[in-house]
Amino acid sequence: MSPARKQPRKSYHHGSLRETLVQKAVELLKKEGSEALTLRGVARAAQVSQAAPYRHFADRRALLGAVAEDGFTRLGEAMLGGVQKGGSREGFKGFAIAYVEFAMANPAQYRLMFGPEVANHSDLPSLQQTSRGVLGFVAEGIRQLQAGGLVREGDPWSMAVALWATLHGLVMIHLDGISEGVAPPLPVLLDDAMRTMMYGMAPR
Amino acid sequence: MSPARKQPRKSYHHGSLRETLVQKAVELLKKEGSEALTLRGVARAAQVSQAAPYRHFADRRALLGAVAEDGFTRLGEAMLGGVQKGGSREGFKGFAIAYVEFAMANPAQYRLMFGPEVANHSDLPSLQQTSRGVLGFVAEGIRQLQAGGLVREGDPWSMAVALWATLHGLVMIHLDGISEGVAPPLPVLLDDAMRTMMYGMAPR
């Protein structure tokens, strides 16, 4: 959301172009799909020249990285909202449902977040920090479940990766239409998978 | 691999251009990365004009679909090779290791298989059939484990999706560098995740 800007527009040629570009890129991606997400198109949407974005992004990949980062940030917020009561079984389910709902509501941006265009976050430090923050959030959830006796002992980071991996894979297999028609619908798949994970991570 | 062709080249202008194009595309993807995978570039590599591929592929996406399909086929073969003794715990581990090894050996093609460019296999019937075949192969493995008493009762398709999802997600989180530095290295993550899945799917 961002606090209301003091002088909304029109300082020199724009208020703050960087933000506007990312915002327009997210909109373009949502409305027109990933093929429409071009540097020139985003510049047009922001009503600046095609060269202007280069003052704020090194290249196309850097802009896409910022869009992916926006996605991870919003995904994290959605997950946090889904947890509600932390540490409980209901929180666990709510978190998983919120995750899948975010992906279904923003499929193109979700794909971009894991897509080849921004592959390997290592040279996009800000993006890497944000995506790791999401992993850290999941790991923290695992720690709370461990403290509550619902999850066995073990490296919370490793469990967080496994849990996130299962959710991500589920979303992709569904989005790609691989399971369509042969496996149960997504809500059932999600429920089954989360039950398996919960049993698998339970104390014994 | 493919059986040695009878008349290798030079019939009219080419032997069978379609195969050659897919093969060159796979090579380009591996050697030059995904940005280099252009229709014109593939045509150049196959030594035909830029318009020639349009006799065999409706558009760029159709060619990428064929490359993705080649990937699913080879992934399936690798998994089959990794199973060795089907139905046993060793087969289960071998299958998971073969999966991850394929992805690590062919990262660009692996990303393409799940990437936005071929998103939603629904309108690429041949690709959809092949990717579903891989899912069917995993489901068959689940059935054998059920028959052997190592996996509890339940829809094999749903369990296959969950298992595949976990492997895919693990690969992506690793390839994107999200877990880098904060979580254990890939072999440990894989071992932990597969242990969790096996416990989660075990009879009780």
Next chain:
DNA sequence: ACCTGAACACCGTTCAAGT
């Protein structure tokens, strides 16, 4: 039937020039 050559509209990126 299968391929070529030329053309069109578009893209990422660069760079001198403007304010």
Next chain:
DNA sequence: ACCTGAACACCGTTCAAGT
């Protein structure tokens, strides 16, 4: 400091024309 205009090399796609 920030943006524009023009240019370059490249791309996906189409289409008349060749064999």
